[in-house]
Amino acid sequence: MKTSSVCAKLMPLAFVLLGAFAVNAAVAADFELALTIKDHRFEPREPVVPANQRVRLTVHNQDSTPEEFESKVLGREKIIPGGAKAVIFVGPLKPGRYPFVGEFNEATAQGVLVVQ
């Protein structure tokens, strides 16, 4: 059908996007931040990161149950199985306080990303 030619037209776009990803991955220098979850609490509770730099956030869930890292303001949402580590990229951000929670245990799993 004619749709195949539409696909053909979109192919170059796909390659440009892939190229952009590759360049991006090579250039990026990210601020590393490690968080742990234990007994459904984040540690540290209020980590401090620099402004205007992308952050590579590693969350280590030391509980046996899964948790969902979630921040509405940051627009992030990611499940971390029990005992597992997950990486979440955030930012670059403007200075401010960005709250996050563990959605599955919101009563205790609270934290704030402090950007300075």
Next chain:
Amino acid sequence: MFATSLIVFRETLEAALFIGIIAAATRGVARRSAWIAAGVLAGVLGALALAAGMERISAWADGVGQDLLNVAILSVALAMLAWHCVWVSTHGREMAQAARQIGQSAAQTDGALWALAVAVALTVLREGAETVLFVSGLLSGESTGLAALVGAVLSGLAAGVLVGLVMYLGLARVQARHLFSVTNALVLLLAGSLASQLAKALVQAGLLDWGSAPLWDGSSLLANESALGTFLHALMGYDASPSALQLGFYAGAIALVMLATRSVQRRAAVLAR
């Protein structure tokens, strides 16, 4: 227990609305119930498998395996919706005419129904895996009574399905001659929503970082976690604080699907002449 119910409800809602809209968009199409049911079943089975393998997947690709998988799932679901929109725009009309000539009772056929079934399966898979993990965590975790837990999960699930059903029944009341354009518009919005989530997943995985800062914060007007915000998110990808990238993907996906639809229609018209 209410919190448990609410989380299950939120996860269910998005898939249920998706299915409600797809079901309404394919009313009167031969064997559509079987296709949609197959999509849901495949999605549920996939969700169980995905939840079981989540620990391994999380560790892939330096800890962003889950996001890469999400990117793949969203891309395929988006492609399926787009494919169906394009297919229906040409064949839908021919089929409708053919059916009218043979007799009103003849059911339409939809040669791209499989694409919608795949999109349904992927949506159920994505939302379902999170629910399965959440519930399995509760089962192995705190010593809440099993009966209370099952009750909470089932009530959340039922509430989500109910909203999907209300959506479907609401669309069923739309007059037949408007139904096609209404459901088409809703499917387009679903495509936009998938694209916006795709943009988010790409940023979260660290594959893209330009245009990722929120453009504004509309939380005080309509927060994501409010009832209406949750509903609009599931329906059309509402986000209180969207990034430029998300808006670009949203508008871009809708524009691309409309453009592809138009160009295929135009060619079909030229060929028919």
